[in-house]
Amino acid sequence: MEDRIMSEKHPKKTPLHDWHLEHGANMAVFGGYEMPLWYPSGAKREHLAVLTGAGMFDTSHMAVIMVEGPGALTLLQACFTKNLETCIGKDKTPLVPGRCAYGVFLDDLGHVMDDAIVSQVAPDIYMIVVNAGMGGQIARHLKDHSGMSDVAIYDLTDGIGKMDIQGPMSARILAEILREPEAVFDRMVCFSFKGFFDDDSPLADAVRFSDGTPVMLSRTGYTGEFGFEIFLNPDNVERVWKIALKAGKDFGLEVCGLAARDSLRTGAVLPLSHQDIGPWPFINNPWSFALPFNDNRTDFTKRFMGEDALKNIKKMEYTYPFLGFDLRKVSLGDSTVVTDSDGAEIGVVLTCVTDMAIGRVGEIIYSVASPDKPEGFNPKGLSCGFVKVTRKLSCGDTVELKDGRRTIKVVIVDDIRPDRTARKAIKNML
Amino acid sequence: MKELEELFLPDDVQYTETHEWVRGDGGSVTVGINDYAQDQLGDIVFVELPEVGDIFEKGEEFGTLESVKAVSEICMPVSGEITAINESLEEAPELVNQEPYNDGWIIKVKPDDPDEIKTLMHSEEYVEMLKGEE
Numbered sequence: 001m002e003d004r005i006m007s008e009k010h011p012k013k014t015p016l017h018d019w020h021l022e023h024g025a026n027m028a029v030f031g032g033y034e035m036p037l038w039y040p041s042g043a044k045r046e047h048l049a050v051l052t053g054a055g056m057f058d059t060s061h062m063a064v065i066m067v068e069g070p071g072a073l074t075l076l077q078a079c080f081t082k083n084l085e086t087c088i089g090k091d092k093t094p095l096v097p098g099r100c101a102y103g104v105f106l107d108d109l110g111h112v113m114d115d116a117i118v119s120q121v122a123p124d125i126y127m128i129v130v131n132a133g134m135g136g137q138i139a140r141h142l143k144d145h146s147g148m149s150d151v152a153i154y155d156l157t158d159g160i161g162k163m164d165i166q167g168p169m170s171a172r173i174l175a176e177i178l179r180e181p182e183a184v185f186d187r188m189v190c191f192s193f194k195g196f197f198d199d200d201s202p203l204a205d206a207v208r209f210s211d212g213t214p215v216m217l218s219r220t221g222y223t224g225e226f227g228f229e230i231f232l233n234p235d236n237v238e239r240v241w242k243i244a245l246k247a248g249k250d251f252g253l254e255v256c257g258l259a260a261r262d263s264l265r266t267g268a269v270l271p272l273s274h275q276d277i278g279p280w281p282f283i284n285n286p287w288s289f290a291l292p293f294n295d296n297r298t299d300f301t302k303r304f305m306g307e308d309a310l311k312n313i314k315k316m317e318y319t320y321p322f323l324g325f326d327l328r329k330v331s332l333g334d335s336t337v338v339t340d341s342d343g344a345e346i347g348v349v350l351t352c353v354t355d356m357a358i359g360r361v362g363e364i365i366y367s368v369a370s371p372d373k374p375e376g377f378n379p380k381g382l383s384c385g386f387v388k389v390t391r392k393l394s395c396g397d398t399v400e401l402k403d404g405r406r407t408i409k410v411v412i413v414d415d416i417r418p419d420r421t422a423r424k425a426i427k428n429m430l
Numbered sequence: 431m432k433e434l435e436e437l438f439l440p441d442d443v444q445y446t447e448t449h450e451w452v453r454g455d456g457g458s459v460t461v462g463i464n465d466y467a468q469d470q471l472g473d474i475v476f477v478e479l480p481e482v483g484d485i486f487e488k489g490e491e492f493g494t495l496e497s498v499k500a501v502s503e504i505c506m507p508v509s510g511e512i513t514a515i516n517e518s519l520e521e522a523p524e525l526v527n528q529e530p531y532n533d534g535w536i537i538k539v540k541p542d543d544p545d546e547i548k549t550l551m552h553s554e555e556y557v558e559m560l561k562g563e564e
Binding site: 047327 | 432
């Protein structure tokens with residue numbers, strides 16, 4: 001945690017920092033970096049752009065760690081919750097070069113240190129993407145548990161640039177500026193990647209921009225919508241950003257800040273590390289796909305750090321997504337509580353934002369991107385987020401969220417924003 | 431976000447420390463939030479207004495402004511009774527961002543003390559206050 005605390009006082013900058021200021025971004029410190037919250041177009045427009053056109057995000061604040069050597073898989077299997085031998089598809093095949101898997105790093109208490117995506121670059125070479133400021137801590141954690149095994153761990157914090165393009169137009173925009181878009185997009189499934197950010201690697205030729213810039217293009221992201229994460233040399237970030245912006249003009253591309261990023265990921269039921277997952281046991285939450293459960297959920301399919309703690313929890317807590325009845329939110333804080341229908345305090349609010357793209361029509365939730373949305377559908381948005389409570393609840397149960405000022409009634413749900421596009425077949429998005 | 435020099439802070443209103451503006455003479459005043467406040471809040475998506483006839487003290491919270499990210503309170507610049515609320519804000523909360531000093535007005539107040547408005551800041555004083563906060 002020390003890295004992040006130090007950096008809050010002296011925030012770092014991404015390669016696009018000056019560009020953000022020149023373009024009127026409202027800045028704030030997040031994860032030790034000064035980042036754009038929104039641009040003059042506003043967070044509402046940015047959120048909606050990702051649903052109807054495309055949005056581009058500066059994500060160079062995230063950290064990359066490389067884990068290499070014959071001992072790499074064993075180390076990751078021990079420390080990362082996803083079972084990398086059975087993580088691909090319904091046939092549960094192993095992670096192979098070009099594929100990615102989501103999971104978390106737990107400590108001995110079963111508490112989340114961070115969530116991450118692990119990608120296999122080549123046999124014995126893995127790339128881990130963790131959150132801003134977490135590169136040092138997770139790299140140290142892996143080193144501490146590598147023992148005498150033949151594995152090298154490299155913390156590439158601030159050494160890799162990253163930007164995300166998310167939204168239904170994102171492949172069409174990239175097709176305008178990639179050297180061989182047909183080859184790049186051919187059979188590119190969700191949670192796969194091509195190319196590499198290091199020009200010296202033979203993998204770098206797989207994905208280059210028209211000007212030759214090599215990138216690693218990954219069909220992953222944090223919005224729940226169809227899109228990509230782009231990893232590249234930090235020296236190339238500003239140039240590629242501007243090329244993409246120019247190409248995206250005709251497709252409704254908007255630059256987006258962290259406010260829209262937060263409301264989009266919440267509507268997509270994705271957790272924010274150190275807020276929705278953190279220093280409590282990683283169990284009874286919407287992200288059980290990150291744990292290596294067996295088919296009937298009676299046990300795990302591999303041994304991993306934190307497993308014993310998850311099996312021996314004294315005080316059960318449950319994390320649920322919720323949806324409000326209008327767009328009004330509550331503030332997060334120590335005085336914010338969740339109460340049941342009898343008024344008893346049963347828990348806390350982890351996240352509460354407004355998903356501006358959704359609305360209720362009778363009992364049904366639609367988004368602006370829903371193919372069957374009613375004519376004239378113009379939603380005002382709904383509050384949504386996650387609660388952590390001490391009692392088991394079911395979908396459809398209502399609870400109240402109270403901060404010092406306001407009380408809102410919300411309903412427990414298993415999904416928030418409908419008709420998300422992250423997993424759509426790429427051939428339909430070109 | 432706007433630099434101090436870019437902020438629009440007209441001279442026909444007075445300013446509070448909590449970034450509201452007040453226009454009018456002692457008998458009836460109009461209240462809204464200023465350009466600094468709307469720029470900092472970002473897109474306003476909902477405005478919670480009091481009822482006509484409600485009475486508040488100076489500094490008391492009379493409503494809230496909901497942005498995409500957060501909820502902020504709006505405070506009375508003077509003590510008094512609410513005589514009107516801007517009902518356009520129900521359908522068009524973005525007026526607070528687009529026209530903070532005109533169509534984005536929030537409430538009208540009959541002040542308890544017609545002279546209380548004189549204690550508020552003019553634009554130069556308000557800018558100095560913002561500089562001090564930097």
